[in-house]
Amino acid sequence: MTRPVTIALDAMGGDHGPSVAIPGAALMLERRPDARFVIFGDEKEVLPLVEQHPKLKAVTTFHHTEVSVKMDDKPSQALRYGRYKSSMWRAIDATKTGEADVTVSAGNTGALMAMSKFCLKSMAQVDRPAIACLWPTARGESIVLDVGATIGADARHLVDLAVMGAAMARVVFDLDRPTVGLLNVGVEEIKGVEAVKEAGRILREGNLPHLTYHGFVEGDDLGKGTVDVVVTEGFTGNIALKTAEGTARQVTDYLRAAISRSLMAKIGYLFARGAFSALREKLDPRKSNGGVFLGLEGIVIKSHGGTDAIGFASAAELAYEMAREDLMAKLREMVAASTQPAPVAAQPADAE
Template sequence: MTRPVTIALDAMGGDHGPAIVIPGAALTLERRPDARFVIFGDEGQVLPLLDQHPKLKAVTTFHHTEVSVKMDDKPSQALRYGRYKSSMWRAIDATKTGEADVTVSAGNTGALMAMSKFCLKSMPEVDRPAIACLWPTVRGESVVLDVGATIGADARHLVDLAVMGAAMARVIFDLDRPTVGLLNVGVEEIKGVEAVKEAGRILREL
C-alpha cells in the first residue's frame, strides 16, 4: 500500500492557470484518494474553482499569493520579482520545508528550473538540474533525461544525468539496479561525439 502524499501545487502555472490546474488536481484525487494538496495562487481565481470540487477542497490547504510567473518571463525576470513570493516559488519552498512531499507546476519551465535550483539547491557535485520524462519501450517504461533543461552536455554532465536517472528509476519502478544507457547515433563505442564516448567509458568503469 502506497503512503499518502502531499502535493504542493502552483495553481497559477500554465497557459490557462487555475482553470486547468484545479480540475487536474481533482482528477488526481480521484485516482489517489489518499493525496493531500497545498495550493498556492490568487484567491479570487482559485477559491471559486475549489468550491466546485468539494472533495478536493476538503483535503487542501490554500495559500493566497498575489504574484505569479508568466509563461513568457525570462528565468532572470522571474527570479527577480517572484523570488520568495510567487505561487511557483512558494510551492517549491513547501517541498523544501517539508510541508509537501513534491511540487507540481505547469508553468514557465525555465523559471521553474531556475527557482528550483535556487530554492532547493543541487546535490553535492551535481552542477545542473535536468528534466526527466517516462518513455514507453518494448520492455516497459524508461526514464529519459535531459529532455529540455539544457542544450549540450559534456561527459561529466552526462554521467550526472545517468546517476540521477538511475536514482529516479529505483524509486518509481522499484528496481535495485536499473539498466543505464546513452542515447547515441549507434551502438558501436566508436560512434558519437567525444563527450558521449567519454561518458560511456566512465559509466562502464563505474
C-alpha cells in the same frame, strides 16, 4: 513513506492556470485518496474552483498569492519580481520547508528551473540538474533525460544523468538494476563525440551499483524500449521529445483522415474501433505528462503548460509516486556511491 503525501501546487502556472490545475488535482485525488494538497494562487480564481470539488477542499490548505509567473517571462525576470511572492516560488518553498513533499507546476519551464535551483539548491555532488520524462515504448515505458534543463554536457555530467535516471527508474519501474544506455549516432564504441565516448568508458568500467550499463543506443531504440533509461544532453533530448510528440500527433491525424475518406473506411473503423481506441490511448501524451527535475535538494514536477485536466492529473500522480517511494533517498544513495573512488585491487606480495 507511510504518512500521506502532500503536494504543493502552483495553481497559476501553465496556459490555462487554475481552470486545469484544480480539476486535475481533483481527478488525481480520486486515484490517490490519501494525497494532500497545499495550493498557491489568486483566491479569486482558485477558491471558486476548489469549492466545486468538496473532496479536494477537505484535504487542501490554500495560500493566497498576488503574483504569478507568465509563460513568456525570462527566468531572470521571473526571479526578480516573483521571488518570495509568486505562486511558483511559494510552491517550491513549501517543499524546501517541509510543508509539502513535492511541488507541481505547469508554469514557464525556464523560470521554474531557475527558481528551483535558487530555492532548493543542487545536490552536493551534482553540477547541473536535469529534466527526466517518461517515454512510451513498444514494451512499456522508459525514462529519458535530459530533455531540456541544460545545453551541452561533459562526460561527468552524462554519468550523473545516468545515475539519477537509474534512481528514478528504481522508483517508477520497481527495478533493482535498471538498464542504462547513452544516446549516440551508432552503437559502436568508436562513434560519437568525445564526451559521450568518455562517459561510456566510465560507465562500462565503473561497475556502478544499482544500474546495468547497456552501451550506446540510437534514436530508434527510444521507441523500442531497448533500455530502461536513455541518457543524452538537454539540447538533443528536447529535440527528440518534441519530435516524438509531433510524430504522435501526425500519426493520429493520418488515421483520422484515412478513416473518414470513404464509406468502406468508416465501416472498417466500426469493426476495428477497439484497436483504434487502444492505439489512441498509447499515443496520448497526457498519459505520460510530467517532467521530473533531478539533481536538486527536493522534488519538482513540471507539467506541460498546454495540457488539460487529465494531463495535469498524470503529472500530479507522478509527483505522488516520486514522494511516496522516497526518490530523494535513492538519489542521494546512488549519487554518493557513484562519486566514491573505485576500490584498489590488492597486489600480490613479491616473491622472496
